[in-house]
Amino acid sequence: MPTETSRRKEPVAFDQMMEGLLLHAMKGRLDAEARRRLMGIGVDMNQPLSSAYPLSVLIEAIRICADVLFPDRPRDEAWYLMGRRTLEGFGGTAMGRALFGMARVWGPRKLLGHMTRAFQTAINYARAHSADLPNGDVELAVEILPEYLNQGSMRRLMDPHFLRGIIAQLVEVGGARAPVLLMPPSGPLDSRYVYHVKLSQAQPLPAPPPASRE
Secondary structure, eight states: OOOHHHHTTSOEEEHHHHIIIIIIITTTTOOHHHHHHHHHTTOOTTSOOOSEEEHHHHHHHHHHHHHHHOTTSOHHHHHHHHHHHHHHHHTTSHHHHHHHHHHHHHHHHHHHHTHHHHHHTTBSSEEEEEEEOTTSOEEEEEEEOGGGTTOTTSOOSOOHHHHHHHHHHHHHHTTEEOOEEEOOOSSSTTTEEEEEEOGGGOEEOOOOOOOOOO
8 A cells, every 4th residue: 555655756636626526516417427437447436535546537537527517518618617617616625615715805816826725735746826917917827846747657737728717716716707818838838837817807706695504
């Protein structure tokens, strides 16, 4: 059985990420065929989730869920929409409820500044840097941690469209809706993506209704 130290040397998705995706975003939507496909990659939906899953399992789980929810959408659009759904589902986890509870107080700008902390609850191989631009927008760079860059046998560690969906939904959790643009790459592909979050064009969203106290 691998030790915790050896596990950290491999890119993994933690249970909060998989819970948000499979138990919340896909609640009631996984048919028998989807469950069979998940079982084929090592995810038994009849058993409690593991504490962590290999990156390849996360990628295939997203692909399976995209096939269920958005079978007729172009691939990049489907993965963008899955990013939104996954972040929304993350709000149903214990960690997500704590983050979302502070979201409207912080607002989208501060939430974007905490992207690395959010990543650390979901995956172990990426970090983010945000910078305010003169026009009021935010530039958000998401990159692979250096210790994972030389794993040549690994497939793409991040999908830029899935990430764009997560960022767009995070902005909405903070109380606004704003365009999120994926910028042209300035370095090696698949290791760093830069987004411009157009907070200068943000439209405020109405406050969510108060939680019921049944």
